[in-house]
Amino acid sequence: MRFEQKCINRLKNILKQDKERLSVPMLNMIKSDIYMSLNSYFDIHPEDINLKYFIDENGYYALDIGIKCNRIKKINFFNK
C-alpha cells in the first residue's frame, strides 16, 4: 500500500477513536425528545423506544431508532 493511503487509513482510525461518545444521560435525553415528538402520533411509552448508535467506518455517527407500538393515535387533520 502506498504511503498516502496508509496515512489516510491511520488518520481515519485516529479520528474515529477520538469521536465523542454519547453519554447515558444524553441518550436518555434524546429518547425523551423522540418520545415527545412521536407521542402525538403513536401510543407509545418511553421504554418502547430502543436507541442504539455506532460510529461507522467513515467516522459518521449512525443512529438506530427502534420503536414498537400497538396503536396509532387518531388525528383529525381537517378540524373545522
Added chain:
Amino acid sequence: MARKIVITSGKGGVGKTTICANLGVMLAKLNKRVVLVDVDIGLNNLDVVTGIENKIVFDIVDVIENKCRIKQALIQDLNYPNLYIMPSAHSYNCSLVTAENVKKVINQLNDYFDFVLIDCPAGIDEPFKRAVCGADEALVVVTPHLSSLRDADKVLMILNSYNITDISLIVNRVRGDMILDKEMIDANKIAEILNVKLCGIIPEDDNISVLLSLGRTVNKGCEAYSAFTILANNMFEDKKKLYDCTTKYKGFLGYFKRSLRKKV
C-alpha cells in the same frame, strides 16, 4: 458590516499568523478595508510578522481597560493604507480580558472595516474561546500532518457550538513533490475526511520564513504569492479555485526538480 473571521487551528505553529498577515495584505490589495486583530495575548506575534513591533503605543488590552480609544490602538500598515493592525499585549494581568470584552472590541471595528481577521492562539482553552467568540466565520488552518489534522477535527467540533455561520479549511505547507510521490495526503482528501469545505492551499515556501524574519509578507517573487492571491479571491467566491502545488514538479523538468529536492 465587516466580515469577522477567526483564523484558528488547534495545533500551534501551523501558520495561522502567517496566513492572517498575508491574507490581510491580499484583501487590502483588492481595495478592502482590513484589520488584523491579534488575540494571542501574552504570546503575540502578529506585530513581528507585519513589522510594526516598534510602532505599538496601545494594544487590545488597553482598549478593553478603557485606557485608550479603539482608533488609538490601530496601527496603519506602511505599504497598504487600507490595512490596520490591532496588536496584542506581550503580557497581561487583568481579569477584564474576557471573551465578552474581546467580542465588544471586535464589534466596535464593524463599521470601519470590510474584514476583521482574528489571529487565534493555539489550543482549545480560554484564549481560543476569547478569539472565537467575536467571529461569525472561521478559517481552520492545518498542515498535512496527522497531529495537526487530529487537532483540527476537535476544533471543528467545538466551532459547531459557536455562532459561526461559515467554516472553511486552509491546508498550509503543502509540498507538490511529495503529493506527486504519494508521500503526503492531498488537500482535497483532507477536506473530505474532515468534512469541511476547502478554501485554500498554501505551498511550503522557504521565502515565507525569510520574509517573516524581516517583518514582510510575501511578494510577487514567491511561490506562495499566487496561492495567497487565490485564497483572497476565494473569500468572495462560492466556487473556490485552488492553487496547484504540483504544477512545477510535473513534466521532465519537474521530475528533475523533484529528484533534486529529495537529495537535498
